[in-house]
Amino acid sequence: MSLLTVDELTVTFTQRGKPDVRAVDGVSFTVDQGEVVGLVGESGCGKSVTSLALMRLLSGRNVKIGGSVVFDGIELLKLRSEEMRDLRGSQLAMIFQDPLSSLNPVVPIGVQVTEILTRHRKLRGEAARKEAAVLLEKVGIPDPTRRLREYPHQMSGGMRQRALIAMAVACAPRLLIADEPTTALDVTIQAQILELLKELVDSQGTALLMITHDLGVVAGLCDDINVLYAGKVVEAAARRPLFAAPTHPYSVGLLNSIPRLDAPRGEPLKPIRGSVNDNIAWADGCAFAPRCDHYTIECLQGPPALTEALTGHRYRCVNPVTTHEPPAVIATEDGR
Amino acid sequence: MTTKTDKIDRLAELTAARAEPEHGLGLWREAFRRLKRNPMAVSGAVIVLLFLVIAILAPWLAPYDPEARTWDHEVFQNQNIFVGPRAENWLGLDNAGRDELSRIIVGARQSLLVGVVATGLGFAVGALLGGLAGAAVGLGGRVGQRVDAVIMRVVDMLLAMPSLLLAVSVAAILGPSLLTVMVAVGVTQVPIFARLLRGSMLAQSHSDYVLAANALGVKRRRIVLGHIVPNSLGPVLVQGTLSLATAIIEAAALSYLGLGNPDTSYPEWGSMLADAQRFLSGAPQLAIYPAIVIIITALGFTLLGEAMRESLDPKLRK
Incomplete structure (x- = not known):
């Protein structure tokens, strides 16, 4: 059975006096244990809304969510909000696009990392600080004990994203959702961050839902790919068939x-x-x-x-493309 | 060989010394560093410190007893005979033959005390109300919305009244005393602090790092106290400095209206201004001196507050 099964997920934004906007329109896909799944599409196609909806982070009276999201046998959309909060960070975690604004500017990194450890793993004081240093080390931040005392603005963009990844994987979640984790970073750092994500996913057996508009990222990382357009999945395939045909x-x-x-x-x-x-x-x-x-x-x-x-x-097409020009060659990082 | 290692050691020392101030700089310390480079902040701080020192050391700085009518045989207010500045009394004598300079110096005590206590009071109560409302909204749910609505409507009612009128009513209800002045001025500050803190908490609660904290399952209470509140305090503290200036002026206005401290054994700028009004034609300087010190003090706090606002605003950072 799949770890995450999203079935006919719809998200509708309502606004008084205006027609409803259906941002996600019956999206279905699955993520297996330890698998890397890509969600690809251009801006405004519903990628981020999908991820926020399945984390139950879309709140407010003018959002309607339909369909079902089953994680490890649990229907997430029907969970009480406190139960969902217990799952977030421990079973499901998320990394956002902009590492600077995703970190609290007035709180040292160390406090923000230990906070998660205290919340889900009941680690306190010295034990939490030690574990936080180990986590930073694991995501490739040198001199972690010193870095723990620093504030977000003192770190570089790549370093901040590493710190956020450390927070996300602190409790070895079973599913990690990465919402355009490399968009705000420059190209060399992008490659490093993707490498890091791949390593973590491999070593912890975490499943990864990669949300991106960058086909290069997908080509190097994902097992399965879902192409989204205007809130619907228009094509879903494994990496090789998608890129080849x-x-x-x-x-x-x-x-x-x-x-x-x-x-x-x-x-x-x-x-x-x-x-x-x-x-x-x-x-x-x-x-x-x-x-x-x-x-x-x-x-x-x-x-x-x-x-x-x-x-x-x-x-999802009545006139599918059948004859192919030689497919665009995108070098996959592992050469597969 | 030794010289070479010495050189390396020296270099290491230098780089360490250079790196050190950058390390561990928080938002506040960095803001303070920018503050020190800002001439507006420095002049404001100098004025504020100067008046603080004067207020604290007043009994020793004042050349004469501010209440002693040592020269009352030289002043005849009914015949419009006043004594202006002279060698023994630098600012001249007041209408009762007391040394004006000594009265101004000692008067700084009560004016600053009222300003600080009143603002502190307004800050404490206002931040509490605003914080409660902001937290109630942040914690969410229909109950939170209700709590917020109730608190903010009360605050809005306070805000709807002109602040001086509000202070006068409070002072009139409680009867004149030093504490009354402080409470009355403090009450007028409450809605400003409450609105400001709530507003900035609401703004922060929509920020990315709150979303990120939610995505990692951090408890709501912890998000409000550990993330939203520390980020929302900046503008409120700045408002505190600005409010000090207003508080001093309002305290002066209250004593000018006769609702100040009835214990006249200590001079106070506002009441000095009120007394001088009767002799405005004969001795305008008696009104001008307290007015000038009130203006300068208020200016000092305003300069400092404005500079703090600038240094804390991330958009204005260089």
């Missing part, structure tokens, strides 16, 4: 829009035309149709169904 025109467009080193000099980039604003409602047809090169009149005959092609390779 993307089926949904949107996935194809994403892959083609990556600048290629082997392209002839001066060749223009190939963006996906239009923007998310051109979308039509899913009820009327394929939301991507106005931007799609394979668009036909059938695309407007109601919402396209999810088709399962090969084992596990699913796509």
Whole structure:
């Protein structure tokens, strides 16, 4: 059985006097024990809202969440909020995009790390401080005892993200959700952070849900990939089939829009035309149709169904891409 | 060989010395460092310190007894005969033949005392109310919303009244005494502190690090006390410094209106101003001296407060 099963998750934002906004529209996917799953899509496609919803961090009267999220046999959406709070940090943890604003600026790093240890592992005083130093060491922060006394603004961006990762893995959670963990960092640090995440996931057997818009990150890290568009999963496949034979025109467009080193000099980039604003409602047809090169009149005959092609390779398209140019070569870090 | 190791040791010492002040600098200490470089803050601090020293050392600094009518045979207020500055009395004599300088110096005690105690009182009660309301919202739930609504409506009622009118009513109800002045001025400060702390707590509760703390399962109470409150105190402390200036002026206004300390054995700037009003045409200097010291003190606290605000505001950091 899967560790996390998300089934038909919908998130709707309501506002008086305005039409409802359905940010996540029936998203389903699973994450197995120790597996790395990617959630990919451009800005505004519902990636972050999905992750916040399944952590139960979307609160307020104007948010409606439907569907089901089962973690280790427990239905998270029906849990009492205090029970959910006990699970967060100990069983499920999350890393955010901006490491500077995710740390409290007036509290030393050490206090913020020991706080988690006290909360979930009942460690106090010297024991908590020692464990915090061990954690910082583990995520590759040199001179951890000194760093524990420092404030977030005294650390570099990469160091802060490492500290946040240390806090997230402090209680060896079974699922780690990383919401664009490398977006705010520069490229060399990005690689280091991804390497660190991979190591931690391998050594602790933690499952990782990687949320990103960066296909390079996905290529190097993820076992399974879900491509999101306008709140729906439009293509889901294992890494190799997705990169070798993307089926949904949107996935194809994403892959083609990556600048290629082997392209002839001066060749223009190939963006996906239009923007998310051109979308039509899913009820009327394929939301991507106005931007799609394979668009036909059938695309407007109601919402396209999810088709399962090969084992596990699913796509939501009536005119799937079948003939392929040689697929974009993205070097995977381990060469697989 | 020895010289080389010496050099290395020296270098290590130097780099350590240079690295040290950077290490472990918190928000507050860093703010203090910026404060020290700000001329506005320095001049404000100098003024405030000067008046504090004067207030504390008043009995020794004042050249004469502020209440002794040593020269009352030289002043005839009915005939508009007053004595201006002269060698033995630097600021001249007041309407009762007392040394004006001594009265100003000793008067600093009560004015500053009232200012500090009143602001402290307003700060304590206001921060408590605002903190409760902010925490109630932060802890969430319908009960929290109710608690917040009740507290803030009371605060709004206080805020709706002009502060001087409020102070006058409180002073009139309690009857004039030194404590009354402090309470009356303090009450007018309560809503400002309450609103400010609640507002900044609400703003902080939407910040990323609160979301991150929630994502790691930190308890709500701990999030409010350990994360939201420490981040919200900055503007409230700044308001405290600014309020000191207002408190001193309001205390002066109360005694000017005759609602000050009825014990006249100690001079006080506000009552000196009130007394001088009757002789405004004959001896305007008697009103000008206390007015000037009130203005300078208020200015000192305002400068300091403004500079603190700037140094604590992360957006204005260089």
